[in-house]
Structures are given as structure tokens and as C-alpha cells.
Amino acid sequence: MSPSSDPAGGRGTGPATASASRAESTDPVRALLLRGGRVAGPTGTAVRDVLVVGAQVVAVDADLPGVRLPGVPVTEVDLAGRLVLPALVDQHSHPTGGGGGGGPHTQNLPIRFEQYTTAGIGTVVGCLGHDTVVRTHEALLARVRALRAQGLTGYLFTGEIGHPPATLTGDVRRDLALFDEVRGVKAAVGEVGAVGTVDELRRLAGAVARGSRTGGKPPVLHLHLGPDRRGVDLVARAVADGLVPAAMVTVTHVNWNPDVLAAAIDLAHAGVGVDVTACIRPDYFPGAVPPHRAVAELLDRVPVEQVTVTSDAGGAHPHDGALVPHRPVLLLDVLRHCLADRVAPPHLLAAVFAGNAARRLGLTGVGTVTPGGRADLLVVDGSGREPITLLLGGRTVVEAGVPTVTDPVGDPPAPDPVEAPV
Template sequence: MINLFKLILNGELYAPEYLGKSDILMAGEKIALVNNDIGKITGIPEIEEVDATDYFVVPGFIDQHVHIAGGGGEGGPVTRTPEITVSRLTTAGITTVVGLLGADGITRSVAELLAKARALEQEGLSAYIFTGAYEIPTRTLTGSVRSDLVLIDKVLGVGEIAISDHRSSQPTLEMLVKVAAEARIGGLLGKKPGIVHAHIGEGKRGLALLFDLALKTDIPVQQIIPTHVNRIKRLLSDTVELVKLGAFADLTAGIYPENTSPDAVEVCDALAFLMKKGVDIASLTISSDGNGSLPAFDDRGNLTSIRVGSVKVLWEDVRKTVLNETLPLEKALSLITRNPALILGLLPVKGTIAPGSDADIVMLDRDLNIQKVFARGRLMVDRGFPVVRGYFEN
């Protein structure tokens, strides 16, 4: 039996701003009360108490770029990655996930993606999707990006649209603007953010299309959010200028020079560089690109190897930024809680710990290891191990 009421006592609360020692009352799936001395509550039957002494209590993580229904395929059908399991997400501290398609919009479909999002939600998480895939014209469920946004509750935007990549459809500015316009009006009509989540590869054009969109069209620059901008140094340099125009940008965890490219910039170093250049942390997010394929190509574009991305790199990289003092904990947490919640239109329900928000909570030990995870009030992870597994998990 799942107790309706849970009381987290004496935790050091980051909401993600630092609030000091606090108690948190969960009522069903919601946060009912946050106070520095709730103490013993009388008159509530079967309240479950959780001692958070010596723990940091933080919002559940939001990963806005996960191939939940599988990805890959660049090496043929055998290299299609499998669907992700709920415990892989929760043990990484992820309580809210946004699924998307990638290079393979042929054997993968938006319908399949939507079904997987609904499955994860039934298993205890909060899940959303981006309609579309790499190519333009892109894949949809109802016939257009606009109608997907208006008619399908789980659709928050379109992506990942590939730019500056040999696997992209080599879009022109006109093609990209049409997608962004569809996303914008669909977002307005459906009361959604309607963002375009743009995959940026290592191609020669870099962020040129996004600068053209910002400077030559009426589409707000915040409409298109580039991801993977730390994959090579010149992209990161261009990101500084794009953010100064008002854009947001998404860094990808798990990118390291030793396993990606000698010119890659890992999240910790990327953040240090961007802050040194005057970029406001509020303009940045981090995602994992988890469960997608990580292909490597030679100079002629031939596939040389392929791996499956992990969602665990999300917290691993954020944790590293805190341990090496690149960012304090509350600033680092905002990159995977409040910032993406704001961009995705999910704040204040997601991305924070406050009365009325969803009861998505991660408890960290003093070494910043994940110990407990609550998703919508339900304990999913205890002592670092999953206590809730998916339908077909052993």
C-alpha cells in the first residue's frame, strides 16, 4: 500500500535555491507544505516519515533529450537501440523526461514515441515528447507540427531537427523558418512552448542558420534551442554570441575529448568557458542524449563504431561541476531543474520544490550520490537501487 502522505524531515533543501534545513509534506502526487519546522503532524492517518538528516533534498531532474523509444540505426537495422526502461531513468535521478526521434524517422515513428511516453507515465514518471525527427519536412502524427502541438497533450515542440550535419536534410533558412513558424503558431494555439529542438552537428555551417533566423526573420530567437553545442570548440564560441542575442542553448552531458572528438568540450569546461565570456547560467540547460546511438565516423563519413548513450551522464557531469567548484550546487541544479522547466513551459509544476509542485524529489548524500528518488510522490529509488521497475524489467 502506498501511503498518501509522506513527510521528509530535516533535509538540507535546494529548491533549487538554497533554503536551509526544511521539512517537506507530500500529499499524494503533490508538495503540500514546505517549512523549516513542520514537526509532528497530528490528525493525518498513516503518514510516512523519511529522515533526511545529512542529506541534500533537491528537485527531480529534467532530461529534455532522451531517445526513450530507441534511436540509432546508422549502422543498419541491427544498430537500432532498444527502448529505455523506467529504472534506468530513475536511478539517474530523472523524474521528468522528454523523448524524441533522431536520425531514423523511418523505422521509428512519432506514434511509437508517444506510446512509450505514456508507458513511462503509467510506470510513475512524467514524460513528454517532441514531434518530428532529423529531417525537414519532418515526421508528425496528425499531418503537421502545428496540429500535433494543438491536439496532442504530450507534444511540447518539434525536434530534434538536424542542422550542420551530414545526416541532416541540409535545410535552408526558408525550410527552417517554416518549421519554426509552424511550431510557434501551434504552441500559441495549444498553449505550449512550441520550441524547435535543433541537433547541431560538426558541419561547416555551424550555427549560421540560427544567426540568420535571429537577424533576418520575425521568429523569436528563443524559439529554436540548439543542443550539442559543446561537441566542438567553435560551436561553443558561436554559442556565446547567439545567447547574447537572447537565445537559450543546451549542453550535452557525456561529451569528452577522449571518447567523442579531440575538439570536444565536456560540460564542466564548457560552463567555465561560457561564464568567463559573460553568459548567464539562466540561458543554459544540460541534457543527456541518453539511449541514442553514439556513432563515430572517419574523415570520409564512414561509420567506424557505434555505442548507446547513457542517461547517467546527466548527473555525473552536473555533480562534477559542483565537486570541482565550477558552480555551487544551487546554480548547477538549475541547469537540470528550473531552467528546462521554464523553457518547456512546465514551471512551477516541475523544476522546483514548493507547495503545489509535483512531488518529484531526489535525496543526495554528502558526496552528491543519488540515494532516494520520489516521482510524483512515489518512492522509485532507495539507497541508489530501483524499488520500482518497468513492466518487462526483471
């Protein structure tokens, strides 16, 4: 898409919850007809035309005729066989900046809007980690709202690594019931100060279930795993005894090492969702399973609906006296590896990197390329090597790898470089 063909659909009103509090646009409505892309749909990938009007996809068809809409300019773009995926749904990230576990000098900076978009991400779920003294849920909520105002779809998890958890209101039930932005609870097993017994996990899951019912959203318990598999065993006991419903649980960081990955696969067979972490890679954490290989192994052994990948962007690890920040582009890097290695057909990768998380979170407007959905579209080449183009709500926010919309805070940015192979 050249700049002259920018559809500039604006931050319009998308469907359902995905754009509930995004700013209304006063831009005139425009339409965009994307011709000849290979569209990753719900059941397969095929050459299709995609018609976007305003913020929504209104038609996906094999050969759409020329479109005339009274008073609405229509721009046609030839995608020449490039792949069209839903914008990525990243359900574990730290938009206020993570880190800080080694003292104040190890805190990371907040993540800018364009760091997400140049990674192909359209939906972000923010969370907190170890540090809920300096970093608060109030600040996280404000940052999510700022990202929404710029055009991302943003939510957050309440809770944290520690137990009992820090929250917005003092109670996870109240957070879930009262805040649309709160889509679930993050907790941890296998870490110091985290949930340590089956009974603690049972009580927390009960609070998640009750708060989510009051808030009218699906129950989501997002569990951080440590590198020691004993944490996984605790979850397995709770699920096996029927004390925690498997369907509400996703375990994340499953690729710490082959041992944890194997235990997570057993959990998946019991119905738990399994989430691969992009920043857990052997060059950052020796012994880790490369994330794209973890995706491949999971897709061999687990129903695709239970597999997701997240960036965990915002953290950092020390290296040679400096901090290496974990950036959102790590998630795109995993997708690129999966495409290049043909780990799965594109429509299944679309589910793993977008649709599955959206469905688990109960977000109806994002995560698929279907009529009626929000026009959050990621255009990549089939090998994954070329620069991406990203539309959010019909608006081009990244053009050939370069952000066309940038965070109002901070210096003019350069896009994060693509990561080296793991």
C-alpha cells in the first residue's frame, strides 16, 4: 500500500467489545479494496479480495466487482499474492515497562504505540509482574487507555506474580466486575511468593469465575510458570481433582525448557491452554526451547485451539553489564520463523497468533479476517522476510515496515529491528 493509497479509515466504531472505548473519529469514511491477497480465513488460506469500509471488513470474496459507494472514496490496492492475516493478538505484555527485579536501575521504559504496530500487533493485553509496588494497576489501566486512544485494542489482566495479588480495587472480583478493560487475572506458580497450594489456586479460580460472571465476560486465569516444573504439577493436581476448571486456565512461558514444555503438553491434554513466550529463547535464556520450535511441537501434539504465542514484551535480562529489553517485535520474529519453516498453514498460524487468544478473552471483533470484523489486518509475504504493512481499524499504521502513526510521547522513533534467528 503506497502512501497515496492510504485508506485512512480512521478510528471508527468497530464491532462488539474490541473497540468499546476507542476514540470516535471525525474523519470522513473511506473504503479500501485489497485485491489478490492470500487471505488466512477461519478454515483455510485462499486468494481473496477484501473490502474495508471505515473501520470494518465488510466483504471477503474470490473476485469482488468494482465497488461504488455514494460519497465514499474507494481505493484499490493490488496485494499481488501477499499474505493477509489478522493483526496479532498479544495477550501477555508489559506496556508500562517491566523488569525492575534487580533494583530501580533495572526497570524498563514503557512501550510506545509504534513498537507494537511495527511488530504486527493490533490487540494488547497488559499485565504486571513481580513489581506491584512501583508499578501499579492504575498506571497500567491508564497506559492501556492511552494505547486505545491511539488505535490499538487494549485490555489488561489484574493480579500479578505474588499472592494474594495486588489489584485495582483490592479484590479481583471487583476488578473483573467493574472494569471492561480487565479481561482476566494473571497469577503465577513456581515462583517465590506466588500461589503455592492447590487450595490457594482453587480459591483464586473461584474468584475469577464469580467476578467474570458479574462482569459478563469469560473467566480467564492466566498462569505464569517458572522454569521449575513443580509449578506445573500444582496446576495439574488442581485440574485433575476438578478444583479448577481447565477451560479457564492458560499456562504461559511453557518453553522455559523441554521439561516444562512436556509437562505443559500433559496439561493441554487435560484442556488447559498453552502459551509460548517469544522472549524465552536460547540466546536470552540458555536451555529454552526456541519459541517457533515450541509452537511446532505443540501443534503436533495439542489441538490447535489451545495454542497461543505472546511477546511478554517490556521485561529485560542482563547481559554484559547492560539490560537487553524484550521488545514486541520478538512476537513477529516467531511468526516469521513459523512462516519460513512452514510450521503450519497460514490459517492455523493466524489462529495461534491471533484468533485463539481473542476467542479465549471473549473479544468478538478481532483475531480473524471475516466480514463484520474490525479491519485489523497484517500484510506479510509468505516467507515472512519482507517488511510488514499493518492496518488498524482500516487505517494504515505501518507501511512497508515504517510506522505512519507514532506515539505522541517521545522522540521520533525508528522501528525495532527484526530479531536475529534464534
